[in-house]
Amino acid sequence: LFFATGTKTFQWLGPRLEVFITDSQLIKEVLSKNYQYLKPQFPPHAKYLFSGILQYEGDKWAKQRKLLNPAFHMEKLKLMLPAFYLSCMDTLNKWENLVASSKGGCELDVWPHLQTLTADAISRTAFGSNYEEGRKVFELLREQTELVVIALRSLYIPGMRFLPTKMNRRIKEIAKEIDVSITNVINKRIKAMKAGEERTDDLLGILLEPNLKAIEDRRNKTSAMSIHEIIQECQLFYLAGQETTSTLLVWTMVLLGKHPEWQKKAREEVLQKVGYEKPGLEDLNQLKIVTMILYEVLRLYPPAPSLGRRAAKEMKLGNLTLPAGVHVNLEFMLVHHDVEIWGADAKEFNPERFSEGVLKASKGNASFFAFSGGPRICLGQNFAFLEAKMALATILQRFSFELSPSYAHAPSNILTLQPQHGAHFTLHKL
Numbered sequence: 001l002f003f004a005t006g007t008k009t010f011q012w013l014g015p016r017l018e019v020f021i022t023d024s025q026l027i028k029e030v031l032s033k034n035y036q037y038l039k040p041q042f043p044p045h046a047k048y049l050f051s052g053i054l055q056y057e058g059d060k061w062a063k064q065r066k067l068l069n070p071a072f073h074m075e076k077l078k079l080m081l082p083a084f085y086l087s088c089m090d091t092l093n094k095w096e097n098l099v100a101s102s103k104g105g106c107e108l109d110v111w112p113h114l115q116t117l118t119a120d121a122i123s124r125t126a127f128g129s130n131y132e133e134g135r136k137v138f139e140l141l142r143e144q145t146e147l148v149v150i151a152l153r154s155l156y157i158p159g160m161r162f163l164p165t166k167m168n169r170r171i172k173e174i175a176k177e178i179d180v181s182i183t184n185v186i187n188k189r190i191k192a193m194k195a196g197e198e199r200t201d202d203l204l205g206i207l208l209e210p211n212l213k214a215i216e217d218r219r220n221k222t223s224a225m226s227i228h229e230i231i232q233e234c235q236l237f238y239l240a241g242q243e244t245t246s247t248l249l250v251w252t253m254v255l256l257g258k259h260p261e262w263q264k265k266a267r268e269e270v271l272q273k274v275g276y277e278k279p280g281l282e283d284l285n286q287l288k289i290v291t292m293i294l295y296e297v298l299r300l301y302p303p304a305p306s307l308g309r310r311a312a313k314e315m316k317l318g319n320l321t322l323p324a325g326v327h328v329n330l331e332f333m334l335v336h337h338d339v340e341i342w343g344a345d346a347k348e349f350n351p352e353r354f355s356e357g358v359l360k361a362s363k364g365n366a367s368f369f370a371f372s373g374g375p376r377i378c379l380g381q382n383f384a385f386l387e388a389k390m391a392l393a394t395i396l397q398r399f400s401f402e403l404s405p406s407y408a409h410a411p412s413n414i415l416t417l418q419p420q421h422g423a424h425f426t427l428h429k430l
């Protein structure tokens, strides 16, 4: 019987075989060719966070992916730009007030602000008119994330999550509260849609619209997403879309703080293409330097530095034979820092390497895994890019920033790669 601390927990009696893959070809093989035999693997307790499509396998996954895809088409994402803009403005107005009340620049830990910005953006884009109720759900999810992270980081004895401890009880209570809150939002929306007040420009509306008739018509329920599935997906959007994007933004600010020459280049591009106006889709698509910077940040600090899979049956992987049940860890971050793939400056911040696209940057290796790869590649990557570009463009239009002496660099893997001691900057209004 093995016990372990940290995120490595043991679920059964007996030793567990773990394989760590740092070879980009093998990673691609796992993500593409072998994806149906290598299933997503989550530690106990994580099921309270990773819901919906992330948990599905085989035909169920394929069906759900097909149903979700349309919600992430560019013409739908375009409708979400006003929500991104409003969320950025809420945060930046706060920064402007703080800077105005301080002399010679304001010192601020931007990390909690960026978390609020992305939580707000996902609340607005997921729930639109029901944004305030959506916010309540997200507060509950934040508490749930904190509890689950504590559980994942503590000593785990098999079966312990079923004991009625204070924490286990609270985790289950929150799961119920979230379910009830999202159900209320959905029921209200269905009523409004039936009354002709249709809203289809948020994720909930987009998911409900094609399913509305089928949800009503119980006989047809096999062909549509059930209310329960929609609840699970709404919960996943928050988790998949919030922490990932806030970490992308925070590391972008850190690297632009450390490399003022790139901050200047990015600002010049924003002011040249967008000026001081509200950025539209065309404007954001023209931001080449900003895009190169975001790719380079995702390479150096991928929000999900590794991913777990489990072999469903004995299988071959390159010249390895993996027994059924073996845990396979795909080490994206190590591949992203590999000098053989990215060159001698692999550990340096050099957005220029992405000037001719992702494939050229990795010398034809296609070894960029921030959004994973293969059929299960992140569904929200365009969503994340648009939101991050909007945030960065609006920040650069209004502020210059430098890392404060109190900033301590400590990337820490807490489900996503986060700055353990926050991100302290001195902000100046332009």
Ligand code: HEM
Binding pocket: 040, 053, 054, 065, 236, 237, 240, 241, 242, 244, 245, 248, 302, 303, 304, 307, 370, 371, 372, 373, 375, 376, 377, 378, 379, 380, 381, 383, 384
């Ligand atoms: C910088 C931001 C983001 C990063 C780095 C990121 C990364 C990832 C990664 C690594 C996966 C796992 C894929 C796999 O299992 O192979 C994933 C899956 C997923 N992501 Fe993202 N993500 C980001 C933003 C978003 C956003 C904004 C949304 C939605 C609003 C989203 C929705 C999803 C969904 C639905 C899946 C599951 C896809 C499936 O299993 O088919 N992500 N993401």
